[in-house]
Structures are given as C-alpha cells and as structure tokens.
Amino acid sequence: MTEPWHTKITQINPNEVRVRGYDIAELMGRVSFGASVYLILMGELPSEKVARLMDAIIVSSIDHGATPPSCLAARTVASTGASLSQSVAAGIMSINKHHGGAIENCARQLSEIINRKHAMDISFDEAAKVELDQMKAKGVRMSGFGHRVHTADPRTARLFELATEAGACAEHVLAARAVEQAFIAKGKPLPINVDGAIGAILADLGFPPEIMNGVFMIARVPGLVAHVTEEQSSQKPMRKIDPVNHTYSGPEARTI
Numbered sequence: 001m002t003e004p005w006h007t008k009i010t011q012i013n014p015n016e017v018r019v020r021g022y023d024i025a026e027l028m029g030r031v032s033f034g035a036s037v038y039l040i041l042m043g044e045l046p047s048e049k050v051a052r053l054m055d056a057i058i059v060s061s062i063d064h065g066a067t068p069p070s071c072l073a074a075r076t077v078a079s080t081g082a083s084l085s086q087s088v089a090a091g092i093m094s095i096n097k098h099h100g101g102a103i104e105n106c107a108r109q110l111s112e113i114i115n116r117k118h119a120m121d122i123s124f125d126e127a128a129k130v131e132l133d134q135m136k137a138k139g140v141r142m143s144g145f146g147h148r149v150h151t152a153d154p155r156t157a158r159l160f161e162l163a164t165e166a167g168a169c170a171e172h173v174l175a176a177r178a179v180e181q182a183f184i185a186k187g188k189p190l191p192i193n194v195d196g197a198i199g200a201i202l203a204d205l206g207f208p209p210e211i212m213n214g215v216f217m218i219a220r221v222p223g224l225v226a227h228v229t230e231e232q233s234s235q236k237p238m239r240k241i242d243p244v245n246h247t248y249s250g251p252e253a254r255t256i
C-alpha cells in the first residue's frame with residue numbers, strides 16, 4: 001500500500017468527528033460560528049473577545065443589498081434558470097481584488113507601510129504618505145479605502161470598537177489610521193471601508209493574507225443564498241436586472 005497523505009484539519013473515525021482535535025459535539029452549542037471559523041482556519045480556539053470580534057466580522061459582511069457585483073452576478077445567473085449552487089458560485093467568483101478581495105490587498109499594502117516605517121525609522125504617518133505617493137505614481141489604488149455609498153461606514157466604526165475591546169489592534173490598524181490621515185492631508189478624504197477594517201484587524205490577529213478573502217466569502221454566502229432564492233421565487237426568468245434602479249420592500253427599520 002502507498003503511504004497515506006496527511007491533513008491536519010478534521011479527524012473522522014466511526015462515531016467521532018474532531019475538528020483541529022476538538023470533539024465536534026463538544027464544540028456544538030458552546031462555540032460560536034465565528035470562533036469555529038477561527039478554529040478551522042487558524043488551528044486554535046480564540047479567546048472569548050476575539051470570538052466576538054470574529055462573529056462581528058462575519059455579521060458585518062453578510063450582505064450589502066442588491067448592488068454589489070457578487071449579488072448582481074448571482075442574481076443574473078439565477079435568472080437564467082441556474083441552480084442555487086451554480087448561482088451562489090457565480091457570486092463567489094466575483095469576489096476579487098476590487099470587491100471583497102480588497103481585504104487581502106489592503107492587509108498586504110498595510111504591511112508594506114509597516115515595513116517602510118521600520119526600514120526607514122519613520123512614523124506611521126510619514127510611511128503612509130510615502131507609500132501612497134508611490135502608489136499614485138504607479139496608478140495603484142489603496143485597497144480598503146473609499147466607498148461608492150458610505151462616507152462613514154457604520155460597520156468599520158463598530159469593528160474597530162470590538163477590536164479595541166479584544167486587544168486586537170496593533171500595527172496594521174495603526175497603519176490604516178495613518179492612511180486615512182494621509183488622504184485627509186492630501187485634501188481627498190477617503191474613509192476606510194469595511195474591507196479595509198477587516199484586512200487590518202485580521203492581519204493584526206495574525207491571519208495570513210491569502211486566507212483573508214475566504215473570511216469574506218464565508219460571511220457573504222448567506223446573503224447570496226437569500227438573493228438567489230428571492231430571485232428564483234419572485235422574479236421572471238431572463239429579466240434585465242437594473243444594477244441601481246430598485247427599491248427595498250422588506251421590514252421597516254427595527255431594533256433587537
């Protein structure tokens with residue numbers, strides 16, 4: 001018999017399932033979804049506060065209405081008669097460097113700023129300014145900044161609040177703040193968006209950049225499933241989907 005290949009993620013034996021060593025039945029009902037996402041991606045259970053932060057990151061990205069490219073792609077494919085899995089997959093495939101994927105890019109760009117700060121022994125503000133000038137000269141945008149709709153994204157403020165409570169804000173968050181200040185100093189305020197906040201926070205939590213867009217995908221799937229099933233059940237096939245001209249007809253604003 002050939003040598004078996006190895007996986008460190010989940011162990012399956014008859015009547016036993018262990019995720020990263022933990023009995024799944026012990027995790028169920030005790031560990032939140034955010035904590036289990038952290039466990040499966042990072043290999044360890046997070047502290048209670050980091051688990052809360054992970055939950056908040058996932059909730060923050062669950063949906064953003066009918067205009068994001070992932071939603072339009074999923075609805076468009078659904079309107080052709082595709083299945084739920086095909087339609088959701090189409091939405092997921094549109095999560096790339098300008099949508100959702102800004103998380104990974106932002107984290108990498110913030111790391112560049114941190115490296116520059118240390119290499120040149122300058123402040124975060126100075127390093128951010130130099131980095132942004134160089135990016136502008138190359139025609140590269142700073143991922144995770146700017147938004148088509150929001151000037152003060154309600155999700156980012158809450159995420160930073162929870163990250164501070166969890167003691168999870170370190171150099172990437174400081175670098176992100178310096179970028180915001182640098183844009184203001186240039187007379188072109190570009191607020192950090194939810195992707196940027198998640199990128200900075202996940203980087204400070206030690207997530208490798210190549211996993212980060214996956215966190216957004218994990219979070220957005222429920223929203224895509226809701227949009228696809230609404231499309232399939234209430235719209236006619238092959239309709240022309242206007243990306244902008246639509247109204248909301250769900251519940252009025254309410255509180256928990």
Ligand SMILES: CC(C)(COP(=O)(O)OP(=O)(O)OC[C@H]1O[C@@H](n2cnc3c(N)ncnc32)[C@H](O)[C@@H]1OP(=O)(O)O)[C@@H](O)C(=O)NCCC(=O)NCCS
Binds near residue numbers: 145148190
């Ligand atoms: C999100 C985004 C597409 C919104 O763009 P928009 O509000 O429609 O703005 P525009 O693309 O028309 O750009 C307007 C100006 O701001 C600049 N700008 C916008 N976002 C910028 C960024 N992140 N970095 C540098 N410059 C930026 C553009 O270069 C442009 O400058 P100009 O007027 O000198 O040509 C844009 O801010 C962006 O590309 N951000 C980075 C990617 C990102 O974070 N995506 C996730 C969104 S949640």
